Amino acid sequence: MNDKMRFDADVIVVGAGPVGLTIANTLGLHGVSVLLLERGDTLIDYPRAVGMDDESLRTVQGIGLTEQVLQHLTPFHWMRFVNAKGRVYASIEPRTDEFGWSRRNAFNQPAVDRELLAGLERFPNAAVSMSTELESYEQDGEGVTLKVIKAGAPTTLRCRYLVGADGGRSVVRTQLGVGFGGFTDTSQWLVVDIRNDPLGVPYIYMHSDPKRPYVSVALPDGVRRFEFMVWEGETEEQITAPARMAELLSKVLPAGTDISKLDFIRKRVYTHNARIADRWKVGRVMLAGDAAHIMPVWQGQGYNTGMRDATNLAWKLAWVVKGKASDTLLETYNIERPPHAKAMIDLSVAAGRIFYPRNVFKAAVRDVSTWLLNQIPAFKRYFSEMRYKPMPFYSEGLVVHEKVARKASPVGRLFIQPRVRTLDGEVKLLDDVIGSGFALLAWGADPNYWLNARSKAILAAMGARIITAKPVVQMHRKVDMSDATEVVGDEQMRLKDWFGEHPGSIVVLRPDRFVAGIAFPVEINELLDAVAARMGLKVEAA
Numbered sequence: 386m387n388d389k390m391r392f393d394a395d396v397i398v399v400g401a402g403p404v405g406l407t408i409a410n411t412l413g414l415h416g417v418s419v420l421l422l423e424r425g426d427t428l429i430d431y432p433r434a435v436g437m438d439d440e441s442l443r444t445v446q447g448i449g450l451t452e453q454v455l456q457h458l459t460p461f462h463w464m465r466f467v468n469a470k471g472r473v474y475a476s477i478e479p480r481t482d483e484f485g486w487s488r489r490n491a492f493n494q495p496a497v498d499r500e501l502l503a504g505l506e507r508f509p510n511a512a513v514s515m516s517t518e519l520e521s522y523e524q525d526g527e528g529v530t531l532k533v534i535k536a537g538a539p540t541t542l543r544c545r546y547l548v549g550a551d552g553g554r555s556v557v558r559t560q561l562g563v564g565f566g567g568f569t570d571t572s573q574w575l576v577v578d579i580r581n582d583p584l585g586v587p588y589i590y591m592h593s594d595p596k597r598p599y600v601s602v603a604l605p606d607g608v609r610r611f612e613f614m615v616w617e618g619e620t621e622e623q624i625t626a627p628a629r630m631a632e633l634l635s636k637v638l639p640a641g642t643d644i645s646k647l648d649f650i651r652k653r654v655y656t657h658n659a660r661i662a663d664r665w666k667v668g669r670v671m672l673a674g675d676a677a678h679i680m681p682v683w684q685g686q687g688y689n690t691g692m693r694d695a696t697n698l699a700w701k702l703a704w705v706v707k708g709k710a711s712d713t714l715l716e717t718y719n720i721e722r723p724p725h726a727k728a729m730i731d732l733s734v735a736a737g738r739i740f741y742p743r744n745v746f747k748a749a750v751r752d753v754s755t756w757l758l759n760q761i762p763a764f765k766r767y768f769s770e771m772r773y774k775p776m777p778f779y780s781e782g783l784v785v786h787e788k789v790a791r792k793a794s795p796v797g798r799l800f801i802q803p804r805v806r807t808l809d810g811e812v813k814l815l816d817d818v819i820g821s822g823f824a825l826l827a828w829g830a831d832p833n834y835w836l837n838a839r840s841k842a843i844l845a846a847m848g849a850r851i852i853t854a855k856p857v858v859q860m861h862r863k864v865d866m867s868d869a870t871e872v873v874g875d876e877q878m879r880l881k882d883w884f885g886e887h888p889g890s891i892v893v894l895r896p897d898r899f900v901a902g903i904a905f906p907v908e909i910n911e912l913l914d915a916v917a918a919r920m921g922l923k924v925e926a927a
């Protein structure tokens with residue numbers, strides 16, 4: 386065989402962090418051969434990210450690891466901002482579950498990473514190579530050739546596509562030669578993680594103490610995280626010296642706490658960066674997670690932004706590797722993801738400016754203005770319900786916007802995930818019924834009646850399920866449904882509400898559960914044609 390056609394795996398992913406692990410699990414699930422390379426000889430075993438949002442949890446659900454991961458989570462984990470006088474000036478506590486899960490969750494990252502790694506054992510087509518460091522790579526028309534050092538020995542590997550999920554200092558990104566513009570913050574922070582939580586109180590408290598802002602976070606498994614701002618000119622050695630640590634901790638723990646009893650996991654100083662890669666796909670090489678963007682921690686969005694990348698990219702890779710769609714589909718990754726990642730960087734930077742303003746005057750303005758705004762219920766709700774968080778929205782890419790003005794459109798947005806009732810009476814989350822592929826989801830009527838031969842061929846090429854949701858009391862009546870249409874009951878009546886508010890009664894749902902398009906039954910054939918064209922779908926002649 387020609388050397389160029391010998392592949393060790395269809396996809397090689399560099400970096401066994403959460404993003405690399407999630408991409409590998411998704412590819413594993415889709416039957417694509419994937420090799421995950423990790424420089425370390427084990428996964429990182431100390432906490433880093435602390436917040437997993439509902440979108441990431443939905444992704445975990447999609448790769449079949451809900452039960453394994455939920456045990457490492459504290460759902461409904463609020464975030465409270467406290468001023469120098471001890472007054473809570475903002476509290477973020479969204480109590481809704483429109484995507485099927487609590488919107489804010491604290492989690493034990495090392496434990497979740499281990500579950501994701503163990504999840505790969507389910508797939509004979511997924512392999513992991515630890516102690517394997519990428520040195521260099523070259524791409525050509527058919528694939529990518531990597532030079533790696535595995536357990537000290539140089540080796541060559543070849544794949545069709547390469548994903549760099551290898552962190553902020555990504556070797557894949559550096560060698561791709563794309564820019565990583567943005568800035569490095571001038572402030573530094575000391576992170577202290579402690580086992581056997583000496584405080585035990587729930588939630589995240591952001592103390593805007595102008596002398597030394599600090600954060601106190603309750604994590605699962607009895608872990609407490611403190612973060613203290615490092616003063617200008619203060620070195621890591623100085624701030625972690627026993628006397629200074631005792632002084633810092635005495636301010637955040639009750640008087641008389643025996644500091645020598647604290648069980649430290651780690652103490653580390655770090656700097657915040659706000660950077661984004663200029664291009665996330667060049668030929669056969671893609672960047673994801675911190676390799677593509679890094680941001681301050683204040684909204685817990687570094688991890689979740691990376692998980693969104695994994696969710697967006699992995700199924701597209703599977704479709705293209707399996708020959709079901711053209712490279713056009715993969716290009717949509719580079720179109721869809723960067724604008725939202727940039728919005729998350731901006732949000733994280735802004736949150737930092739509110740939390741630790743650079744002078745006492747700005748802090749006073751913040752305190753007065755937040756007090757005034759908190760008297761207005763609509764503003765209070767805006768914060769507490771997290772409405773300030775920009776939700777992903779794809780204005781270009783695998784989306785058909787022709788029918789609806791972009792601003793009001795449900796197209797390009799994540800579809801809701803209510804509970805539905807199946808014909809055998811089980812109540813499940815919607816995605817667990819739909820599975821891992823495309824779906825045509827309708828309200829009330831049967832889309833099959835309107836489908837022409839080409840649309841049927843498109844749906845077959847997509848492997849799409851055709852599902853109609855009905856009121857639970859009507860779901861067993863067969864009078865108006867063809868055998869090719871599955872029926873689910875609208876258990877919480879959220880689907881009826883959703884379709885009642887949007888201009889159409891059928892959505893094309895992508896495998897990542899974003900809405901690719903919306904139509905009335907009479908328009909469905911044009912919509913399917915447009916979706917097929919946008920993704921370069923390989924359709925058998927009808």
Ligand SMILES: O=C(O)/C=C/c1cccc(O)c1
Pocket residue numbers: 435436437464589600612682683684685686
């Ligand atoms: O919003 C979250 O989930 C996490 C926020 C956060 C705040 C302060 C320090 C951190 O390490 C994370």
